[in-house]
Amino acid sequence: MSNNVEDATKKLTRLLLENPKSKVIFMVGAGISTSCGIPDFRSPKTGLYHNLSKLNLPYAEAVFDIDFFKETPKPFYMLAAELYPGKFKPSKFHLLMKLFQDKNRLQRIYTQNIDTLERESGVSHKYVIEAHGSFAENHCTECNKMYKRDVFENKLKEYEKNPKKENLARCKECNGLIKPNIVFFGEDLPSRFFENWDLDLEEMEKESSKEQLIVIVAGTSLTVYPFASLPIEVPKTHHRALINREIVGDFLKEPRKLDIIIKSHSDEAAQIIADELGWSKELDALMEKH
Ligand code: CNA
Numbered sequence: 204m205s206n207n208v209e210d211a212t213k214k215l216t217r218l219l220l221e222n223p224k225s226k227v228i229f230m231v232g233a234g235i236s237t238s239c240g241i242p243d244f245r246s247p248k249t250g251l252y253h254n255l256s257k258l259n260l261p262y263a264e265a266v267f268d269i270d271f272f273k274e275t276p277k278p279f280y281m282l283a284a285e286l287y288p289g290k291f292k293p294s295k296f297h298l299l300m301k302l303f304q305d306k307n308r309l310q311r312i313y314t315q316n317i318d319t320l321e322r323e324s325g326v327s328h329k330y331v332i333e334a335h336g337s338f339a340e341n342h343c344t345e346c347n348k349m350y351k352r353d354v355f356e357n358k359l360k361e362y363e364k365n366p367k368k369e370n371l372a373r374c375k376e377c378n379g380l381i382k383p384n385i386v387f388f389g390e391d392l393p394s395r396f397f398e399n400w401d402l403d404l405e406e407m408e409k410e411s412s413k414e415q416l417i418v419i420v421a422g423t424s425l426t427v428y429p430f431a432s433l434p435i436e437v438p439k440t441h442h443r444a445l446i447n448r449e450i451v452g453d454f455l456k457e458p459r460k461l462d463i464i465i466k467s468h469s470d471e472a473a474q475i476i477a478d479e480l481g482w483s484k485e486l487d488a489l490m491e492k493h
Contacts (some may be wrong), residue, residue, distance in 0.1 A: 208467040215444045215463050216479035222414045226310035227303055230433050234422020235469045236318050239291040245424050267387045284363050293324035295470040298489040301325050302482050315430050317385050334396045334430050335386040345379025407438050418443045422469050425452025446472045
């Protein structure tokens with residue numbers, strides 16, 4: 204680990220220690236789950252887009268394109284089988300976020316991930332905004348009839364064993380394809396995303412919240428909008444920290460004086476944060492529990 208990583212992380216923890224009532228808004232992506240065994244999208248060689256190239260997709264994002272899905276559901280079924288919740292344990296970074304909740308230092312977690320590992324780590328639903336939806340509910344892509352989680356799950360298991368058209372999840376009413384409530388390109392984000400962001404933004408716009416709300420962005424390439432615009436909208440009076448293997452998005456295009464850049468593996472940064480805040484024993488205990 205480079206001194207730069209350690210120094211930058213300590214800059215963040217100093218801020219948290221100097222403002223003992225401050226709370227954190229996390230904005231996270233696939234990078235915080237790679238150590239759980241779930242590939243991210245865009246990392247060269249290991250990313251899901253690279254793996255899906257075997258399937259001859261016209262373009263990688265087609266796997267999340269609703270029209271493509273209706274014609275060719277197989278790539279999404281393969282991806283769903285790989286990512287399906289229940290197979291993975293939370294990472295050190297997820298458990299650090301849970302500790303922020305336990306210490307009453309968590310304002311919100313905005314996640315782009317669909318792996319539900321924030322919930323698995325024990326963070327309460329009220330703090331977690333699954334911006335791109337989840338596998339928890341399903342709906343028909345033709346008539347919008349809602350279906351429970353197990354309807355798609357059972358069919359997915361059958362399809363994994365035997366990838367035949369008859370094993371796709373279909374609507375009882377109209378025979379349309381059923382898909383989990385994961386946000387595909389061109390679909391709206393859940394209203395909870397916008398409602399909570401409006402509230403958090405309103406809080407941040409208060410002069411008194413300057414050092415009381417700190418934003419930590421981690422494990423995301425900040426390429427998918429509108430999520431990628433969240434760090435841009437953070438008032439310039441507030442600190443933003445980026446924990447990522449590479450410098451991305453607004454941190455690269457419009458760097459700010461108050462930004463803290465921690466170019467590192469998210470779990471390594473999580474360990475330093477826990478050590479510096481005096482939370483390492485609790486983090487170890489959580490790691491053992493999971
Ligand atoms: P992305 O575009 O794949 O970017 C991931 C970013 O994380 C990259 O900048 C990597 O360099 C960085 N990174 C990878 N591993 C680490 C690590 N251990 N520590 C620090 N940084 C790391 O993924 P985004 O989340 O930005 O893209 C948004 C998509 C990805 C969302 O729509 C998700 O639904 C989708 N996705 C989710 C999952 C999941 O639920 N776990 C997995 C793959 C893709």
